[in-house]
Amino acid sequence: MTTDIRRFPSLSHWGAYTAVVQDGRLVDCEPFHRDSAPSAILSSMPGMVHSPLRVRRPAVRKGWLEQREGSDRTARGSDAFVEVSWDTALALVAGELSRVRGTYGDSAIFGGSYGWSSAGRLHHARTLTHRFLNSGGGCINQAGNYSWGAAQFLLPHVIGSYMPVTGRVTDWQSVIGHTRLFIAFGGLALRNAQITSGGAGDHATAAWVAKARDAGWNSLSSARPGGCARRPGREVDPDPSEHRHGPDAGHAAYPDRRGPA
Numbered sequence: 001m002t003t004d005i006r007r008f009p010s011l012s013h014w015g016a017y018t019a020v021v022q023d024g025r026l027v028d029c030e031p032f033h034r035d036s037a038p039s040a041i042l043s044s045m046p047g048m049v050h051s052p053l054r055v056r057r058p059a060v061r062k063g064w065l066e067q068r069e070g071s072d073r074t075a076r077g078s079d080a081f082v083e084v085s086w087d088t089a090l091a092l093v094a095g096e097l098s099r100v101r102g103t104y105g106d107s108a109i110f111g112g113s114y115g116w117s118s119a120g121r122l123h124h125a126r127t128l129t130h131r132f133l134n135s136g137g138g139c140i141n142q143a144g145n146y147s148w149g150a151a152q153f154l155l156p157h158v159i160g161s162y163m164p165v166t167g168r169v170t171d172w173q174s175v176i177g178h179t180r181l182f183i184a185f186g187g188l189a190l191r192n193a194q195i196t197s198g199g200a201g202d203h204a205t206a207a208w209v210a211k212a213r214d215a216g217w218n219s220l221s222s223a224r225p226g227g228c229a230r231r232p233g234r235e236v237d238p239d240p241s242e243h244r245h246g247p248d249a250g251h252a253a254y255p256d257r258r259g260p261a
Contacts, residue, residue, distance in 0.1 A: 003022060003023060004022065004023050004024075005020065005021070005022050006020075006021045006022075007019065007020055007021075007030075008021065011198065011199040012029075012042070012045070012199050013195050013196065013197060013198070013199055014039040014041040014042050014194055014195060014199065015031060015032060015035055015038055015039050015042060015194075015199050015200055015201070015203060016031075016032035016035065016199055016200070016201050017029045017030055017031050017032060017038075017042050018030040018032075025050065026045070026046045026049045026050065027046055028043075028046060029042040029043065029045045029046065032201055032202075034201060034202060035200075035201060035202050035203055036202055036203065036204060036206075036207055037190075037202075037203040037204070037205075037206050037207070038203060039194040039195070039203060041194060041195075057083050057084075057085075057086070058083065058084050058085070058086060058088070058089035059081040059082060059083050059084070060081065060082055060084055060089070060092065061075070061076070061079045061080075061081055061082075062079050062080045062081065062082050063075050063079050064079075065082055065084075065092075068096075069099075097109065097136060101136070101137055106137045106138040106139060107138075107139075107140055108140075109133055109138075109139040109140065110139065110140050110142075111129050111130050111133045111134075111139035111140065111141055111142075112140075112141075112142045148165055151165045152165070172204075172208040172211075175212075176208070176211055176212050176215050176217070177215075179212075179217060180217070180218060181217075181218050181219070182212070182217050182218070182219045183219070184219060188205070188209060190205060190206055193205035193206075
């Protein structure tokens with residue numbers, strides 16, 4: 001029996017990889033060979049692709065399928081779903097868009113899909129949703145999102161701009177060479193560095209933190225040490241209620257002066 005094994009280079013939010021397909025089934029995701037610290041999340045992708053929990057075909061809420069806009073909206077979240085063919089699903093969407101636009105106008109269509117589903121722009125859910133809805137007359141967009149919306153609207157009041165969040169940041173090498181005290185709000189959790197929109201060829205955060213430690217950094221972090229990268233130099237936890245960290249933890253603990261509750 002001949003086994004057909006094929007490899008396809010690809011990219012995910014968790015990094016670059018090669019998809020290994022055996023007899024038409026995804027069996028492995030090999031990390032990019034130049035990635036110094038590939039994310040373990042890659043190994044979960046074959047299981048997700050072939051999971052029995054995946055939605056395999058269009059499904060419509062039973063009450064809406066039977067009564068359309070006259071259905072009982074309180075049943076949302078508890079009503080059963082009925083699988084339908086793609087032709088039926090497309091006809092339902094087209095009919096409903098026409099009905100809503102004809103009755104209430106384009107402003108009644110909310111194009112708020114959020115797009116972390118696929119790396120790149122070709123399969124970006126939000127981009128495709130907006131392109132589709134705008135080609136039919138338009139829709140209501142949204143300002144910001146739940147991922148970096150706080151930074152987008154809060155940082156301009158703190159530092160004057162949100163541009164550092166969008167990638168215009170100082171290079172690690174420059175930071176290490178010119179920093180004595182590094183302040184990290186929320187710590188330096190390596191799990192957060194596993195993911196970037198569109199993926200990365202190399203997960204280098206751990207290596208750079210190690211270089212910073214060797215360079216003699218001091219760091220001030222508002223995060224608990226559990227789950228974070230080993231931060232460089234002497235660490236200070238500014239939480240005034242913290243008593244648990246002793247000298248061995250490398251933290252300066254401050255007494256609780258808040259008084260009785």
